[in-house]
Amino acid sequence: MRLLLTTDTHLPGRARELPAELLAEVDRADVVFHAGDWVDTATLDLLESRARRLVAVFGNNDGAPLRARLPEVAAVGLGGLRFAVVHETGPARGREERCAERFPGVDVLVFGHSHIPWDTTAPGGLRLLNPGSPTDRRRQPNCTYMTAEVAGGRLSAVRLHGLPPRRPAAGDDAAGGPPGRPRAREDR
Template identity: 50%
Template sequence: MELAIISDTHLPRGARVLPEACVARLRAADLILHAGDLMRAEVLDALEALGPPVAAVHGNVDDAGVLARLPERRVVAAGGARIGMVHDAGPAAGRLERLRRAFGDCDAVVFGHSHIPLHETSADGAFQIFNPGSPTDRRRQPQHTMGTATVDGGPPAFTLIALG
């Protein structure tokens, strides 16, 4: 199973749009994960119109339409793995263990909020956290990014994708 993972799209805002390379990966995925800060319900509608199912959580800047449709946290079953989702994973210090406790039955947690791409694996290799960065709002990062994951009966294999 192929997952396309995005967060912090912050749309609509000015002339900002999802990069075509991002849209192509979203369309080709078996499942789209969005870790919050869509901003408007029509952004969720547009993602759902791409074809694959969408699993998402709301973020801290999402409007009432998004808040009404999406939970703050969720767990997604995908290809034999359990993936937790939350927008704001809190401070960097102790994040991996904090998320492991909060999502104890999961193999991994996908989160957003910071716009800083991150992939960490626990010392025992049994748990991962992944932040795909942002495809539209890189802030202080050198590139716009998104993520993918392949899940085939085991833990997710995450990849960070630079979009330029």
């Protein structure tokens, strides 16, 4: 079973559309995870229409229309593993222990918020995965997303994909968004 993990798409503030490479992965994936901060319902509509199965949550930047359609935490069993999805996990320091305590019985936790890719394993075996953001790289060299495989109760082939730099459209600022739009800061 092929998985696509993404989060923090922030459309249209961080990009006008999702990268073509990410959309191609949506079409190839058996399950798409999105860990929140969609910002617009059009992106949710798009992924719902293209993904074979979408497991998704809202994030701190998502307003009432998205919160009405998505949970804060999602849980699903896939291929013998228990997955949970949440947007925020708090500061990096102590994350593994905090998440293992908050999500007992979960094998893989997909999260977002920081736009910083993360792949660690907590004591007790909980795997924590943050795919970064496909539209806002922040301090990272590239915008990113992750793919993985699930078979026989095992997660394998976890891969972080870096996207090529976007070329700003006419009228965009150097950050790739609409002119004059402030760049939000979030807790790391």
